[in-house]
Amino acid sequence: QYQGIYVFGEKIKRDDGRVNIARLDPDENSGEPLTGGYIFKIDYWDDFNSWKSPYHPIGHSNFDVHYVYYYPKPEEISEQQHDYIKNYVTAFESALYSSFGGYKPFMNDQSFIDYFLVNELARNNDGFKKSFYFHKDRDGLDKRINCGPVWDFDWAWKNIDECAIFANTDGSGWAYKVNDCYPDVNSPGWHIRLLQDTVFANELHCRWDLFRQGIMNTDTLMDWVDANADYLRQAQQRHYTRWPILGLNVGTPVIPPIPTTYQGHINDFKNWIQLRLNWLDANMPGHCYNITNNELLSSGKTVVAFPNPASDHVYLELPEQDDKTEIRLYSASGSSVFVPFTFDGTLFTLDVQQLAAGLYYVALRGSNNEITNIKLIIAK
Numbered sequence: 001q002y003q004g005i006y007v008f009g010e011k012i013k014r015d016d017g018r019v020n021i022a023r024l025d026p027d028e029n030s031g032e033p034l035t036g037g038y039i040f041k042i043d044y045w046d047d048f049n050s051w052k053s054p055y056h057p058i059g060h061s062n063f064d065v066h067y068v069y070y071y072p073k074p075e076e077i078s079e080q081q082h083d084y085i086k087n088y089v090t091a092f093e094s095a096l097y098s099s100f101g102g103y104k105p106f107m108n109d110q111s112f113i114d115y116f117l118v119n120e121l122a123r124n125n126d127g128f129k130k131s132f133y134f135h136k137d138r139d140g141l142d143k144r145i146n147c148g149p150v151w152d153f154d155w156a157w158k159n160i161d162e163c164a165i166f167a168n169t170d171g172s173g174w175a176y177k178v179n180d181c182y183p184d185v186n187s188p189g190w191h192i193r194l195l196q197d198t199v200f201a202n203e204l205h206c207r208w209d210l211f212r213q214g215i216m217n218t219d220t221l222m223d224w225v226d227a228n229a230d231y232l233r234q235a236q237q238r239h240y241t242r243w244p245i246l247g248l249n250v251g252t253p254v255i256p257p258i259p260t261t262y263q264g265h266i267n268d269f270k271n272w273i274q275l276r277l278n279w280l281d282a283n284m285p286g287h288c289y290n291i292t293n294n295e296l297l298s299s300g301k302t303v304v305a306f307p308n309p310a311s312d313h314v315y316l317e318l319p320e321q322d323d324k325t326e327i328r329l330y331s332a333s334g335s336s337v338f339v340p341f342t343f344d345g346t347l348f349t350l351d352v353q354q355l356a357a358g359l360y361y362v363a364l365r366g367s368n369n370e371i372t373n374i375k376l377i378i379a380k
Contacts, residue, residue: 171275
């Protein structure tokens with residue numbers, strides 16, 4: 001019997017090529033093995049499958065936040081493993097809510113930024129309140145909390161009659177502020193706090209600018225929609241004959257009018273994406289400094305960089321302490337490049353493992369707004 005068009009997908013799981021973290025067996029309860037890997041999430045919870053954070057989301061002091069064990073499963077995780085990941089996340093939250101900078105060793109900045117951008121592009125209703133995944137590998141592999149993978153977009157890419165944030169028809173509204181909607185599952189609100197950090201906000205803005213030149217470019221997204229629409233153009237006729245729902249509000253409570261034709265849905269979808277992109281371009285937090293090549297080549301103070309050439313990590317030693325120093329990495333053409341980094345007040349540690357070999361410029365901007373820069377060679 002013909003039953004229409006279906007999309008199949010896997011659940012999130014620990015495995016090579018999926019969430020590629022170390023396997024953790026029930027009897028690994030001490031030393032290095034105890035440190036990972038773990039997957040946990042924000043989702044529907046009970047007293048058996050979760051732990052409660054000692055912290056409340058910013059702006060919602062009456063909200064409790066519960067983290068759900070996902071890997072190992074709640075029925076398989078040992079008491080020692082239970083305590084380890086709970087205490088590690090609590091240590092991260094303590095650093096996050098105390099002073100900026102102290103949280104950076106606990107988290108992979110780029111994963112939190114990419115997760116934010118994908119879910120905000122889709123204005124995903126569930127992206128920050130449930131099906132909100134995190135993972136941590138074994139310390140010797142990667143001791144940081146990673147945000148993601150992204151998951152669950154059935155309440156996304158549309159205007160939903162849920163609350164003001166998601167009902168806006170002009171493309172506006174921040175999904176990460178979902179706690180303002182008093183959701184059925186409370187969000188931890190980590191991104192609320194992270195975006196109070198100027199350095200994080202600026203990194204996010206630079207990443208957005210980079211994506212808008214590539215995978216989130218308007219033409220790229222529209223071409224992708226059109227290609228899939230054309231691929232389904234014949235099959236959709238059979239689908240809507242089997243399921244005559246064109247013009248009806250099914251699934252999520254979409255704000256009308258509901259298109260009555262297949263092409264009408266495609267046009268509506270593309271129009272929604274364009275409105276969303278326009279709003280995000282105008283409202284993205286932070287600022288990405290547009291430093292020209294001339295600025296890059298006019299050196300300021302001396303910064304010691306080692307090793308140089310480098311292949312995996314670069315250390316930048318500042319001539320004097322400046323807690324407000326901001327760092328930017330640029331290609332030889334002057335394009336902004338994002339890499340994860342940490343800063344302890346005098347020493348930057350840059351993770352450059354994913355960079356292609358070549359010439360780069362590192363630009364540091366201190367509290368006096370003076371630009372200091374060096375040339376950096378990445379060799380593979």
